[in-house]
Amino acid sequence: MGRRRASKPLLRVLYSSWQVLLYRILQHPDGTVLKQLQPPPRGPREQEFYNKVYDSDCCDSILLELREYLPKYFGVWSPPTAPNEMYLKLEDVTRKFNKPCIMDVKIGQKSYDPYASAEKIQQQVSKYPLMEEIGFLVLGMRVYHVSSDSYETQNQHYGRGLTKETVKDGIAKFFHNGYCLRKDAIAASIQKIEKILAWFEGQKQLNFYASSLLFVYEGSCQATTVRLSDVTLAEKRGVPKGLLSGGDILEYNNNIHLINSTENGKIEASVSKGLSKFYALHKKAYSKRHHSQLSLKVENLEQDNVWKSSTCITQEHLNGNVIPQLEKVFCHMPAEIKESVNVEVRMIDFAHVFPSNAKDEGYIYGLKNLITVLQNILDN
Known part of the structure; x- marks a missing residue:
């Protein structure tokens, strides 16, 4: 055309x-x-x-x-x-x-x-x-x-x-x-x-x-977003200040629109841009506190419902590689939510x-x- x-x-x-x-x-x-x-x-x-x-x-x-x-x-x-x-x-x-x-x-x-x-x-x-x-x-x-x-x-x-x-x-x-x-x-x-x-x-x-x-x-990752308020460490001193704050935005429909404001007062970071920060978070936290815990609560925007059970990634099981754990979170979803x-x-x-x-x-x-x-x- x-x-x-x-x-x-x-x-x-x-x-x-x-x-x-x-x-x-x-x-x-x-x-x-x-x-x-x-x-x-x-x-x-x-x-x-x-x-x-x-x-x-x-x-x-x-x-x-x-x-x-x-x-x-x-x-x-x-x-x-x-x-x-x-x-x-x-x-x-x-x-x-x-x-x-x-x-x-x-x-x-x-x-x-x-x-x-x-x-x-x-x-x-x-x-x-x-x-x-x-x-x-x-x-x-x-x-x-x-x-x-x-x-x-x-x-x-x-x-x-x-x-x-x-x-x-x-x-x-x-x-x-x-x-x-x-x-x-x-x-x-x-x-x-x-x-x-x-x-x-x-x-x-x-x-x-x-x-x-x-x-x-x-x-x-299935229109899921990681709300910054839900990304926490069991011990906050393990999180470098400002690591997950700042300019993450949701890009709408492939560069047609950009959402640069937050919805309901919460900043939403797209998973694609958040992954690199997870790696940084993992590396920093792992070196400072071996047994700290990273909890990821993944929310489906379309249904606006939290998974029945949030997924926890324990540092002692990461063994220096966060990718397999993230795959479990984002790539292998429970059968009951496939619809x-x-x-x-x-x-x-x-x-x-x-x-x-x-x-x-x-x-x-x-x-x-x-x-x-x-x-x-x-x-x-």
């Missing part, structure tokens, strides 16, 4: 936001995103799909349930200076995340629709010959690494280079934050895909081609959706294969 600065002075271009590395998405000042309508017949077909699903008079239970798995739709929008340019106005699925990790996965055994020409079919098949066998294709990903406080990006060439033997490791890369595998995010993703699969198993109205799943999870992990899995891209009287077996096949791969990553 091109950027037209002159005609859209009030809009902002989001790089690598929704469609990962494939498009530039415009952001409306109200926080929604604008996807430019594609040329006919694709654009009108996608608009018709959204209009049908989000029709205010819709009473079809299948379509009403489908809304749960899509970004919210707010109609069509045109800039005042270019009324002939049409945009789909959609929910920004990444907006609530501090450090969004994003992956776009095309689902189905065919990336071409039933009306595609022989030339189009050949073109699509040649892009990824394994699509029919694997049932999905990684179109791109963007992963936040806690260790370097930076993002790693992979484009569509990365996904097309994955084979049957390497696809598991290729997807696992999306869930690794530089310290550990985010098993909590994998488990939550599987649960959400299973719900989408159940919807497909129960409907015979629509078939989807060249459509994707958009995965988003919180890179700064509340800050993860989104939404269906996107509907330029090739067609009426049907049979189950969408190609899409179902892709979902099942993807679940199997994710489960194998989780089990291993």
Whole structure:
């Protein structure tokens, strides 16, 4: 999607936001995103799909349930200076995340629709010959690494280079934050895909081609924050004064907004920036007081509930290495809170959706294969 600065002075271009590395998405000042309508017949077909699903008079239970798995739709929008340019106005699925990790996965055994020409079919098949066998294709990903406080990006060439033997490791890369595998995010993703699969198993109205799943999870350890008031030592004299105070801020939606004030009078430090301070805290405290204790109370912002039991890291068990202990805290969450992990899995891209009287077996096949791969990553 091109950027037209002159005609859209009030809009902002989001790089690598929704469609990962494939498009530039415009952001409306109200926080929604604008996807430019594609040329006919694709654009009108996608608009018709959204209009049908989000029709205010819709009473079809299948379509009403489908809304749960899509970004919210707010109609069509045109800039005042270019009324002939049409945009789909959609929910920004990444907006609530501090450090969004994003992956776009095309689902189905065919990336071409039933009306595609022989030339189009050949073109699509040649892009990824394994699509029919694997049932999905990684179109791109963007992963936040806690260790370097930076993002790693992979484009569509990365996904097309994955084979049957390497696809598991290729997807696992999306869930690794530089310290550990985010098993909590994998488990939550599987649960959400299973719900989408159940919807497909129960409907015979629509078939989807060249459509994707958009995965988003919180890179700064499941949108958890470490409240400074909750980071204490049993003996305060072991804590260097001012070690955890100062300029930590929450970065909102990948540099779109910065929260430089505190909520409810409490300073909140993102985990990504707090880890280095934990190391400093550990090193200083360990040298001064071998048996002091560091208590970490981790709070889930989305649910605003404290874990049933706070996690304590005892210095005498650290043995000079805090990373394994932090992995236990942030990367291996209790089973009972996996549902509340800050993860989104939404269906996107509907330029090739067609009426049907049979189950969408190609899409179902892709979902099942993807679940199997994710489960194998989780089990291993």
